[in-house]
Amino acid sequence: MSAEPSIPSVWAREAARRDPQGLSRDRIVAAARRLLDDEGLDALSMRSLGKRLDAGATSLYRHVANKDELIELVVDEVYAEVEVPDPAGRDEWRDGVTAAARSLRAMVLRHPWVAGVLGQVGLAYLGPNLSRASERMLGLLTAAGFEPGEADLAINTVMAYVIGTVTSETAWLSLVARSGKTEQELIEGLQEVREHLTQTPAAREHNDAARYRDDSFTFGLEVVLDGLDTRLRRKA
Amino acid sequence: MSAEPSIPSVWAREAARRDPQGLSRDRIVAAARRLLDDEGLDALSMRSLGKRLDAGATSLYRHVANKDELIELVVDEVYAEVEVPDPAGRDEWRDGVTAAARSLRAMVLRHPWVAGVLGQVGLAYLGPNLSRASERMLGLLTAAGFEPGEADLAINTVMAYVIGTVTSETAWLSLVARSGKTEQELIEGLQEVREHLTQTPAAREHNDAARYRDDSFTFGLEVVLDGLDTRLRRKA
DNA sequence: AAACCCTAGCGCACACCGTGCGCACAAGAC
């Protein structure tokens, strides 16, 4: 019985061997990111996250103030994935912005939980990684010929378009996922409802929903870029 | 003691007099809407909503399947507030779309909790009121000269822009509200951080943040409309 | 070597959440 008090320390050492240096802000954020990617926003709780790290839920609070702060940190981490190209010639700004916008959209589609968090609490507003991305985008647009003030507005426009798109896209995709039906079935059922409602038969059918989403995104992006282009020409 | 069993019925009658016809789907949705407007998304729980209606939390489930369904219903209700003008001459489509977009933005700013819900679960995708609004917008754009397929894409573009904008706006406003500081102070603090980060002094200052947001929205909207316009001209 | 403090981690507890279940009672059907 005299050995019993030492058991906790044995456990601690065992745990330390498994997880090299115990908990840490970085390890927590990384684990949260994996949990979110694997199981979605609802599956993230301090308890479930603690389990992933062989730690108690409240231990996390030594390294992270809030669940909200945690999410801010994770969101900023994934923002690191969006790539904004270097500014090239004055005429290639379109390609640069296009690439950046596609990269942002791809990032959110890779981590759909981000969309669920964007509208909320005001999180994630300006971690360093998002800051960096907008800074680079600003470079892209000033190189294109926009004055600083307008470049700022232009960025907001492009970002708003992309965010709005992915918000709708992820909402739809999550509905598809939860419904169990295929995307095609769901669309057809939907058109049926709408026909009943409006009494006019719905015309268009798309046999490849994912392709349609891509095309739709591209269309809108082109529209936005055309709009920016006219602003640019109007000045010259 | 023999009178005791009748007390509940007395209460019921009392409650019925206060609240004319007891609970009902409509009354519940209306109360939820008020609660959301008054106290925000986090304040809405089945219990708090029950309290507002002098009812137990679980009584609501007789009229509403889920909290999620409830939210869908409330969201669709506020969509009724967005006004899309009738299609006028072929040249006034810009004014029509502008009015619709402003109306949608104004609605969300009136009910900021909507933004917190948009990205999530896939709720609110197509209640009758949202359906009606898009239908009317479709009319606006086909009257402008778009073919049905393109009109659909054009709607998506405009909607995505507006949704993206209000998402960012409400997130920012909620951060301002929670921080306790004024918007101006917060902006200055932010610029300071960014200067430290990028080593370049931030130039622009806006002394009226609300005005700036309006201008920014208008700028982006004009860009989108210009983009649509070029598409329209290119055809003619 | 001994005394100290600092901190990471944990368990407990609190107040709250969404919601399934079964009972009580009012209103209408026969």
Added chain:
DNA sequence: GTCTTGTGCGCACGGTGTGCGCTAGGGTTT
């Protein structure tokens, strides 16, 4: 009258975020 139907409620279950106070170990100071 009895019977059915539907409405509301209380209870309970298994979850949530997080404050509090304890322990035990590592590092620093004497």
